[in-house]
Amino acid sequence: MQRLGPWSREAWTVLALHLLRSSRSPNTGGLFFHCVQGGLVQSSAREFAEARMKTQLELNKEKSSFVIKTPKGTRDLSPQQMAIREKILNAVINCFKCHGAKGIDTPVFELKEILTEKYGEESRLIYELKDQGGELLALRYDLTVPFARYLAMNKIKKMKRYHVGKVWRRESPSIIQGRYREFCQCDFDIAGQFDPMIPDAECLKIIHEILSTLQLGDFLIKVNDRRVVDGMFAVCGVPDNKFRFICASVDKLGKMSWKDVRQEMTGKIGLTPDVADQIGDYIQQCGGVSLVEQLLQDPKLSQNKQALEGLKDLKLLFEYLTLFGIAEKISFDLSLARGLDYYTGVIYEAVLLQSPTQQGEEALGVGSVAAGGRYDGLVGMFDPKGRKVPCVGLSIGVERIFSIVEQRMEAEMLYKKNPSFLTQLHYCEETGIPLVAIIGEQELKDGVIKLRSVASRKEVDIKREDIVTEIQRRMSES
Amino acid sequence: MQRLGPWSREAWTVLALHLLRSSRSPNTGGLFFHCVQGGLVQSSAREFAEARMKTQLELNKEKSSFVIKTPKGTRDLSPQQMAIREKILNAVINCFKCHGAKGIDTPVFELKEILTEKYGEESRLIYELKDQGGELLALRYDLTVPFARYLAMNKIKKMKRYHVGKVWRRESPSIIQGRYREFCQCDFDIAGQFDPMIPDAECLKIIHEILSTLQLGDFLIKVNDRRVVDGMFAVCGVPDNKFRFICASVDKLGKMSWKDVRQEMTGKIGLTPDVADQIGDYIQQCGGVSLVEQLLQDPKLSQNKQALEGLKDLKLLFEYLTLFGIAEKISFDLSLARGLDYYTGVIYEAVLLQSPTQQGEEALGVGSVAAGGRYDGLVGMFDPKGRKVPCVGLSIGVERIFSIVEQRMEAEMLYKKNPSFLTQLHYCEETGIPLVAIIGEQELKDGVIKLRSVASRKEVDIKREDIVTEIQRRMSES
Numbered sequence: 025m026q027r028l029g030p031w032s033r034e035a036w037t038v039l040a041l042h043l044l045r046s047s048r049s050p051n052t053g054g055l056f057f058h059c060v061q062g063g064l065v066q067s068s069a070r071e072f073a074e075a076r077m078k079t080q081l082e083l084n085k086e087k088s089s090f091v092i093k094t095p096k097g098t099r100d101l102s103p104q105q106m107a108i109r110e111k112i113l114n115a116v117i118n119c120f121k122c123h124g125a126k127g128i129d130t131p132v133f134e135l136k137e138i139l140t141e142k143y144g145e146e147s148r149l150i151y152e153l154k155d156q157g158g159e160l161l162a163l164r165y166d167l168t169v170p171f172a173r174y175l176a177m178n179k180i181k182k183m184k185r186y187h188v189g190k191v192w193r194r195e196s197p198s199i200i201q202g203r204y205r206e207f208c209q210c211d212f213d214i215a216g217q218f219d220p221m222i223p224d225a226e227c228l229k230i231i232h233e234i235l236s237t238l239q240l241g242d243f244l245i246k247v248n249d250r251r252v253v254d255g256m257f258a259v260c261g262v263p264d265n266k267f268r269f270i271c272a273s274v275d276k277l278g279k280m281s282w283k284d285v286r287q288e289m290t291g292k293i294g295l296t297p298d299v300a301d302q303i304g305d306y307i308q309q310c311g312g313v314s315l316v317e318q319l320l321q322d323p324k325l326s327q328n329k330q331a332l333e334g335l336k337d338l339k340l341l342f343e344y345l346t347l348f349g350i351a352e353k354i355s356f357d358l359s360l361a362r363g364l365d366y367y368t369g370v371i372y373e374a375v376l377l378q379s380p381t382q383q384g385e386e387a388l389g390v391g392s393v394a395a396g397g398r399y400d401g402l403v404g405m406f407d408p409k410g411r412k413v414p415c416v417g418l419s420i421g422v423e424r425i426f427s428i429v430e431q432r433m434e435a436e437m438l439y440k441k442n443p444s445f446l447t448q449l450h451y452c453e454e455t456g457i458p459l460v461a462i463i464g465e466q467e468l469k470d471g472v473i474k475l476r477s478v479a480s481r482k483e484v485d486i487k488r489e490d491i492v493t494e495i496q497r498r499m500s501e502s
Numbered sequence: 503m504q505r506l507g508p509w510s511r512e513a514w515t516v517l518a519l520h521l522l523r524s525s526r527s528p529n530t531g532g533l534f535f536h537c538v539q540g541g542l543v544q545s546s547a548r549e550f551a552e553a554r555m556k557t558q559l560e561l562n563k564e565k566s567s568f569v570i571k572t573p574k575g576t577r578d579l580s581p582q583q584m585a586i587r588e589k590i591l592n593a594v595i596n597c598f599k600c601h602g603a604k605g606i607d608t609p610v611f612e613l614k615e616i617l618t619e620k621y622g623e624e625s626r627l628i629y630e631l632k633d634q635g636g637e638l639l640a641l642r643y644d645l646t647v648p649f650a651r652y653l654a655m656n657k658i659k660k661m662k663r664y665h666v667g668k669v670w671r672r673e674s675p676s677i678i679q680g681r682y683r684e685f686c687q688c689d690f691d692i693a694g695q696f697d698p699m700i701p702d703a704e705c706l707k708i709i710h711e712i713l714s715t716l717q718l719g720d721f722l723i724k725v726n727d728r729r730v731v732d733g734m735f736a737v738c739g740v741p742d743n744k745f746r747f748i749c750a751s752v753d754k755l756g757k758m759s760w761k762d763v764r765q766e767m768t769g770k771i772g773l774t775p776d777v778a779d780q781i782g783d784y785i786q787q788c789g790g791v792s793l794v795e796q797l798l799q800d801p802k803l804s805q806n807k808q809a810l811e812g813l814k815d816l817k818l819l820f821e822y823l824t825l826f827g828i829a830e831k832i833s834f835d836l837s838l839a840r841g842l843d844y845y846t847g848v849i850y851e852a853v854l855l856q857s858p859t860q861q862g863e864e865a866l867g868v869g870s871v872a873a874g875g876r877y878d879g880l881v882g883m884f885d886p887k888g889r890k891v892p893c894v895g896l897s898i899g900v901e902r903i904f905s906i907v908e909q910r911m912e913a914e915m916l917y918k919k920n921p922s923f924l925t926q927l928h929y930c931e932e933t934g935i936p937l938v939a940i941i942g943e944q945e946l947k948d949g950v951i952k953l954r955s956v957a958s959r960k961e962v963d964i965k966r967e968d969i970v971t972e973i974q975r976r977m978s979e980s
Contacts, residue, residue: 092616092655092884094609095639100652103604103663110605126581127588131572131684132610132668138570152632153641156672161573163631174578177570185581190610194634206609406570 097195097205108430109208109422112238113188116210116420119234120186123226125212128185130170132192136160142169142402144365145272149193163192167211168366168399168417175215175413176406182216182413204423213417215403221337224370224398225344227418231374231394232350234420240393240428242377246310246357249338250367250397252319255331256358259324260302262295269293274307274361282308310357313342334369341370362397369398370416376428394420452478459498461491575673575683586908587686587900590716591666594688594898597712598664601704603690606663608648610670614638620647620880622843623750627671641670645689646844646877646895653693653891654884660694660891682901691895693881699815702848702876703822705896709852709872710828712898718871718906720855724788724835727816728845728875730797733809734836737802738780740773747771752785752839760786788835791820812847819848840875847876848894854906872898930956937976939969 094100101109117127139150139162151163164170167187175183188210195205212230214223228245235243253274254267262270273288280288282304289300306325309315316338325331338356345351362371374394396418404412452460462474462483472485475494486494572578579587595605617628617640629641642648645665653661666688673683690708692701706723713721731752732745740748751766758766760782767778784803787793794816803809816834823829840849852872874896882890930938940952940961950963953972964972 092651092886093613094655095611095613095637098609098611100609100655101607102656103606106605106607109607127584128581129579129584129587131576131578132670133573133576133684135571135573152634154630154632156630159573173570177572177578178580192610206611408570 095205099204105426105430108433109426112422112425112429113208113210115237116234116422117186117188119230119237120210120212123184123212123230125184125186128171128174128187129189130164130167130174130187132190133161133163134170134173136162138173138406139165139169142364142366142405144268144363146193146363149195151192151194165193166191166419167209168213168419169402171211171213171215171417172366172399172402172415173406175403175415180215180413184212184214186213187211207421207423208426210420210422211417212420213415215413215415217414221340221344221370223416224337224341225348227396227416228341228345228354228372229348229350231372231396231418231420232348232353235374235393238425238429240376240425243353243374243393244377245354245372245374245394246360247338247341247354247370247372248357248360248362249334249370250362251330251334251369252325252338252358253361253371255325255328255334256303256306259328259331260306261299262303266293266295268363268365270295270303271361271363274303274359275363277307277359307359310355310359312351312354312356313339313346315356316342337370362395366399366402367397368400371395371397372418391424392421393424394418449476449478459495461495573683577682583904583908586911587904590900590903590907591686591688593715594712594900595664595666597708597715598688598690601662601690601708603662603664606649606652606665607667608642608645608652608665610668611639611641612648612651614640616651616884617643617647620842620844620883622746622841624671624841627673629670629672643671644669644897645687646691646897647880649689649691649693649895650844650877650880650893651884653881653893658693658891662690662692664688664690685899685901686904688898688900689895690898691893693891693893695892699818699822699848701894702815702819703826705874705894706819706823706832706850707826707828709850709874709896709898710826710831713852713871716903716907718854718903721831721852721871722855723832723850723852723872724838725816725819725832725848725850726835726838726840727812727848728840729808729812729847730803730816730836731839731849733803733806733812734781734784737806737809738784739777740781744771744773746841746843748773748781749839749841752781752837753841755785755837785837788833788837790829790832790834791817791824793834794820815848840873844877844880845875846878849873849875850896869902870899871902872896927954927956937973939973 133153136152137160140147143150143165146165150165153161153163167189171185171187174180188208190206191209192206195203212227214226216223228247231245253271257267257270270289270293273285273293276288277285286297286300286304289295289303290297295303316335319325320332320335320339325335342351342354342356345354360371360373362373372395373392375392396416398414398416400412400414403415404410407413449460451457458478460476460478462476464474467474467485470485471488473488473491474483475486475491475498476483477498611631614630615638618625621628621643624643628643631639631641645667649663649665652658666686668684669687670684673681690705692704694701706725709723731749735745735748748767748771751763751771754766755763764775764778764782767773767781768775773781794813797803798810798813798817803813820829820832820834823832838849838851840851850873851870853870874894876892876894878890878892881893882888885891927938929935936956938954938956940954942952945952945963948963950965951969952961953964953969953976954961955976
């Protein structure tokens with residue numbers, strides 16, 4: 025019990041509250057604070073539950089030989105979490121419907137061949153089903169490829185649709201960032217031939233509307249064009265067969281410094297330093313329509329037919345964005361590459377400029393909360409005659425939004441870093457928590473824990489070794 | 503084109519409407535009628551789309567080497583189908599919420615071990631994921647086992663929850679019955695210790711409320727108790743190791759005659775004819791509380807402790823059902839066995855007494871639309887200390903309900919077997935279908951198809967070989 029030492033009185037109180045809460049109610053979606061290097065960091069209640077479970081399993085090895093948990097990178101949603109999720113999804117779906125989209129549904133798995141050669145380097149993240157005889161299947165990786173398959177299969181040439189559903193990716197999960205292997209996507213797409221850049225501008229308008237409605241704090245939508253990216257690689261002298269790898273490298277700028285990205289390009293991927301530096305000069309630029317105009321005059325880039333088309337479309341796009349009154353939130357960003365194979369034109373990604381930290385909240389870090397782009401060739405890949413249906417769409421990353429809103433709501437309830445003792449007791453009274461375990465300096469010295477009955481306000485010192493039995497006794501009585 | 507002959511004028515009109523509709527709008531979820539042995543039978547639009555796709559693929563083999571389709575036993579939902587589904591789900595969820603349940607969500611896959619030894623003979627229907635390194639996973643087979651895992655993992659002793667989500671079973675799909683390999687379930691469960699039979703009665707009340715609300719026609723809820731089933735097997739002399747197989751056999755009564763079920767019992771499973779006949783005497787009985795009382799006096803069955811407990815509980819259950827005013831829809835049915843391993847007490851299954859056929863509709867056949875039961879041991883299987891949480895619940899088979907409502911709505915719209923010609927034209931005007939292809943006796947004789955413009959009401963005879971070009975020409979003009 026020596027490690028009790030460095031914990032603060034407050035940390036122990038919160039821990040005790042949680043122990044009591046989680047044994048009493050289904051609210052296991054709450055946050056649990058524990059002590060690392062003197063500070064409080066967050067961890068999901070599930071991790072805590074697993075830790076507890078493991079300890080118990082060690083005591084009961086004869087009873088059960090495996091840990092009861094959800095698969096890696098997945099989680100349950102408690103009723104409280106479901107309520108938050110429902111609120112967010114309703115806001116998103118409402119916006120999609122206002123823009124005239126109709127909902128569809130597709131199976132969670134597709135024929136494996138349908139997903140092949142659509143995701144570039146990320147294909148390795150696809151979950152495949154076991155061959156149990158019959159068709160070879162894989163869980164969908166996104167909602168875009170199933171939509172393209174749906175259009176081709178039903179010979180639909182024009183459609184505004186939305187689709188809310190789970191997708192699966194075998195990524196190394198980093199749960200604290202709101203990244204999971206199973207997560208929900210909300211997609212809006214426009215299929216069909218329209219005047220240039222109008223559907224593209226509508227997609228950006230929708231992202232803007234949703235992020236504004238959800239009040240997640242300040243955000244920025246980065247925009248680029250896949251043809252500009254490819255044109256840039258071409259004029260810088262990147263060999264064709266390295267486009268895909270360089271794409272993935274470029275996407276890391278922002279998460280990594282240019283120095284490290286350059287190192288990856290010249291090292292593992294094998295670009296010459298000169299080529300890498302030329303790319304570096306481009307991708308470190310971002311701005312508004314003036315940067316588009318400047319690059320239209322760029323002696324190298326303007327000579328590339330693809331890049332030129334992309335830049336002209338971006339110029340037109342900015343005109344619509346200005347008309348929509350959202351141009352100020354849009355940044356033309358040459359480092360945005362988006363590695364999926366199917367993009368053919370405009371691409372975009374929305375990021376929160378700062379996490380919505382309030383006093384006492386932990387920063388969640390900046391992350392992408394929406395993304396999308398134009399994919400004019402994907403439907404044609406599924407059509408027996410290769411007939412193309414131009415498409416543009418977006419995907420809202422509700423999982424990350426959900427983490428942010430959830431954290432904010434929890435924080436608004438109690439979980440301040442340094443809540444006053446009285447606030448905590450008040451919270452217990454409000455929420456019906458019956459017992460509080462208090463460990464202050466005196467209790468640490470005496471090797472005891474002060475147990476307070478919230479209802480009667482009576483406090484009794486209990487020896488540390490007896491505390492579990494005492495809590496169990498009181499709980500069974502109540 | 504010789505096979506044009508036996509088709510009725512109406513069938514051709516419907517076909518032509520469909521050809522036009524499916525090339526114009528995303529409504530591919532509609533029903534398509536084709537001719538088999540002189541009559542009209544239904545088939546999903548998807549099958550039709552596949553057939554068309556196959557023909558095209560044969561013409562374009564060089565372009566695509568695989569058929570674009572959804573995996574076997576699965577389907578997409580069009581916007582029209584989504585609207586129907588949403589209406590049904592809202593009615594179901596609303597009822598669950600009125601009874602105090604809160605929603606949860608769980609991952610679509612679980613650790614494979616979680617699903618092991620829960621489903622008896624049906625375990626072979628579980629979809630497993632490919633071993634790509636890491637944990638061994640399987641798609642959930644129902645929402646009950648994930649709920650039990652959730653309760654155990656979070657140490658929840660008491661909860662009313664609902665869960666709406668997809669489940670997967672590798673069954674031989676029979677789409678016409680509304681059976682799929684991927685389908686949606688709506689589950690309501692009550693976990694916790696309560697006075698006997700009150701939660702069980704509430705579950706039956708909920709099934710009654712939902713089936714009444716959805717107006718699916720007359721229904722019956724069959725009720726039995728797993729302990730009565732097991733007790734019956736025991737007193738009839740079925741060896742312990744054959745319970746599971748006999749259970750599955752008994753469940754077939756209704757779909758198969760007693761003679762055939764008896765044949766299976768004495769043949770493949772190897773019961774003696776005498777044992778089979780004793781079972782037969784029991785399982786051909788059904789009735790109300792008077793049958794329960796009669797069996798409580800049964801010299802054999804009443805000697806079996808398990809059966810006696812089950813019968814006493816059923817008697818109490820009927821008291822509550824009478825208080826709830828729903829006893830008349832409940833039938834104590836000894837042939838109801840429900841083969842899943844986890845049931846421990848009351849079991850039930852709701853069937854529609856007749857399909858809601860209206861004049862001109864095809865019968866869908868009688869099928870189970872809701873089912874459930876008590877499973878007091880399942881949570882304990884996941885608890886390291888084996889602590890039990892008694893549970894009872896129900897699952898609404900929305901897929902079958904969906905098929906019925908969808909068929910009825912389509913029928914209400916147009917798809918009568920013999921709609922008058924005027925009705926059909928009126929329908930075209932209402933829904934904006936621009937062209938009608940008419941093939942009557944005269945047209946058959948002349949080898950032409952009469953093409954009518956719905957707007958102008960002008961009719962022109964077109965040679966059969968020119969009809970496709972003509973329709974395409976007119977469509978491209980409109």
